[in-house]
Amino acid sequence: MAEPFNHSSADAVSAPVQGGTPKADEQLRAIVARIERLEEEKKALMADIKEVYDEAKGNGFDVKVLRQVIRIRKQDRQERMEMEAVLETYLGALGDL
Amino acid sequence: MAEPFNHSSADAVSAPVQGGTPKADEQLRAIVARIERLEEEKKALMADIKEVYDEAKGNGFDVKVLRQVIRIRKQDRQERMEMEAVLETYLGALGDL
Amino acid sequence: MAEPFNHSSADAVSAPVQGGTPKADEQLRAIVARIERLEEEKKALMADIKEVYDEAKGNGFDVKVLRQVIRIRKQDRQERMEMEAVLETYLGALGDL
Amino acid sequence: MAEPFNHSSADAVSAPVQGGTPKADEQLRAIVARIERLEEEKKALMADIKEVYDEAKGNGFDVKVLRQVIRIRKQDRQERMEMEAVLETYLGALGDL
Numbered sequence A, B, C, D: 001m002a003e004p005f006n007h008s009s010a011d012a013v014s015a016p017v018q019g020g021t022p023k024a025d026e027q028l029r030a031i032v033a034r035i036e037r038l039e040e041e042k043k044a045l046m047a048d049i050k051e052v053y054d055e056a057k058g059n060g061f062d063v064k065v066l067r068q069v070i071r072i073r074k075q076d077r078q079e080r081m082e083m084e085a086v087l088e089t090y091l092g093a094l095g096d097l
Helices: A022-058 A063-074 A077-093 B022-058 B063-074 B077-093 C022-058 C063-074 C077-093 D022-058 D063-074 D077-093
Strands: none
Touching: A022 A063, A022 B022, A022 B063, A022 D077, A063 B022, A063 C077, A077 C063, A077 D022, B022 B063, B022 C077, B063 D077, B077 C022, B077 D063, C022 C063, C022 D022, C022 D063, C063 D022, D022 D063
16 A cells, blocks of 8 residues: 555655645545544543532542542452552551551 | 531541441442443543554554644644744754754 | 743734844753753652662562552551541442452 | 562462561561652652743743753654654645644
8 A cells, every 4th residue: 555645754764755645635634533523522521521520529429539449440359459468568567557 | 418428538527437328329339330331431432543543554644743733733723833933942042943 | 021032922922933132042051951950860760769669579579569558658647547438438338348 | 589578469379468577577668768768859859840940931931832842852853853744744734734
C-alpha cells in the first residue's frame, strides 16, 4: 500500500516532506473526524461519571473513599487479600499499624 | 436529609462509623453500579480510539504527530498563534530555532 | 519594570512579538540554565529512589506494597484511620469485605 | 539469600504471611528511611524549580511557553525538525495552518 504522503517522523527520509495527495488528505480528515467524535463521547461519559460522584457527595457519601471502592472492586480479590496481608506485615514492622 | 450511614472521613465524628442502613446500602449499590457501568462504556470508547490510531498507523500516519494535531485542534486558534510567536522568540533567543 | 521582550501569550498585545533585547535574552538563558540544572539533579534523585526500590526487590520485598507504605506514611494518621473505617463500611455494604 | 519475611503478593504462597524477623524489620526500616530522605530532597528540588518559574513569571516571561522550551530542548533536534515538518503537512491537509 503506497504510503499516502506521510513520512512518519521516526522513519522520515532525508528528502523534505512532500505535500499530501487528495486521497491522503481525505483519509486524514476521516481519521481525525472519527477520533474527535469518539473523544466527544468520552468527554460526555466523564461528565456523567462526575455527575454520579457529585450526586453521591450530595447524599453524604465520601467521594474519596467511593473512588477507592471502585478501584478495589477492579482488583482480583485473592491478589488484594495477599497484598493487604503483606501491607499489614510491613506497617507492623514499621510501627505504623 | 438524615445522613444515611456514612460519615465522610473529612467530617467523621469521633464516634466509630456506624453500620449502614438497608436504605443507605441500597443507595450505595445503585451508585456503584452506575459508576461501574459508565466506566465500562468509557473503557470501550478508549479501546475504539486506540483502534483508530492503530488503523492510522497501519496506513502510514505518524501517531505521535496525529495526537499532537488532535491536541492543537482543541486549542483556541488565536491563543495558539500567540504562543507559537512567543515560543519562536524564546527559542531564537536561546539559539534553538 | 519594563517587560523585557516577552509578551506572554495570555496578555499578548495585538502587535507582533518583538525580538528580544540582549538583556532579556541573557535573563532567559540564565533562567533556562537554572531550570535545566535543577531538573538534572531531580532526574539523578529519581534514579537513586528507583535504585533503592530495585535493591528492596532484590531483597525479597514487594515494591508495590512498599510504595503503598511510603504513601500511607505521608498521610495524617487520624485521617487514615477514619477513611479506613468508612472504606470498611462501604465494602461491607457491597459484600466486598 | 533466604527471603526475610516477605512473601511479595505476586508470588505469595498460600500459607499466611509470617511475621517479620528482627533482621528483616531492620532492613525494611532502613529502606523506608532512605526512600523518605530521597523523596524529601526531591520535594525540595521541585520547590526550587517552581521558584525559578515563579521568578520568571514575575519578570514577564510566559511560564507555559517556558515549560515548552524546556521540553523541546530535551528532544533530539533532527527528530524535532522532522516531526514539525510532518505536523505542518497534517495541519495543512486539515486546513489548520
